[in-house]
Amino acid sequence: MKFIADCHLGKIAKYLRIFGFDTLYFQSIDDDDIIEIAHKEQRFLLTSDKILYERMKHHNALYLAHAGFEEQLREIFHHYKLFDKSKPLSRCIKCNGELEKIEKQEVIEELKTKTKKYFDTFARCRECGRVYWHGDHYKNMLKFTSEFIARNKKETKF
Numbered sequence: 588m589k590f591i592a593d594c595h596l597g598k599i600a601k602y603l604r605i606f607g608f609d610t611l612y613f614q615s616i617d618d619d620d621i622i623e624i625a626h627k628e629q630r631f632l633l634t635s636d637k638i639l640y641e642r643m644k645h646h647n648a649l650y651l652a653h654a655g656f657e658e659q660l661r662e663i664f665h666h667y668k669l670f671d672k673s674k675p676l677s678r679c680i681k682c683n684g685e686l687e688k689i690e691k692q693e694v695i696e697e698l699k700t701k702t703k704k705y706f707d708t709f710a711r712c713r714e715c716g717r718v719y720w721h722g723d724h725y726k727n728m729l730k731f732t733s734e735f736i737a738r739n740k741k742e743t744k745f
């Protein structure tokens with residue numbers, strides 16, 4: 588299941604990546620280009636733009652009518668039935684690349700002293716090379732994903 592988010596949905600795109608969903612996002616892109624990528628790569632369009640939505644509604648695009656971040660995220664999870672499909676923290680938040688586990692030894696030169704001292708589990712983005720570790724930020728993200736799912740999964744949408 589792959590997505591492309593319109594340029595108003597940067598935060599949504601970031602969080603979908605945190606949940607492990609393949610999500611493209613560009614800060615600035617023409618509607619025509621978004622549509623072309625969506626077709627070519629078979630991505631579902633997420634948009635808060637009614638005109639863009641109208642052009643893609645027959646391709647299972649989702650129009651996000653609510654303004655609130657959590658409501659939008661909830662809508663997406665219900666619409667595409669994502670609750671049991673997430674793989675939190677398996678994808679790069681910056682570029683959408685997949686993360687692979689790496690040995691501490693491989694990145695030890697790149698780490699700051701404290702990171703070197705306190706952390707042992709590392710992953711690297713296959714696309715941009717960014718290194719991730721299980722620090723506070725990681726733990727907060729993981730907590731967010733599990734709490735979000737627990738909060739929203741049981742609600743039935745009519």
Ligand SMILES: [Zn+2]
Nearest residue numbers: 679682712715
């Ligand atoms: Zn990356």
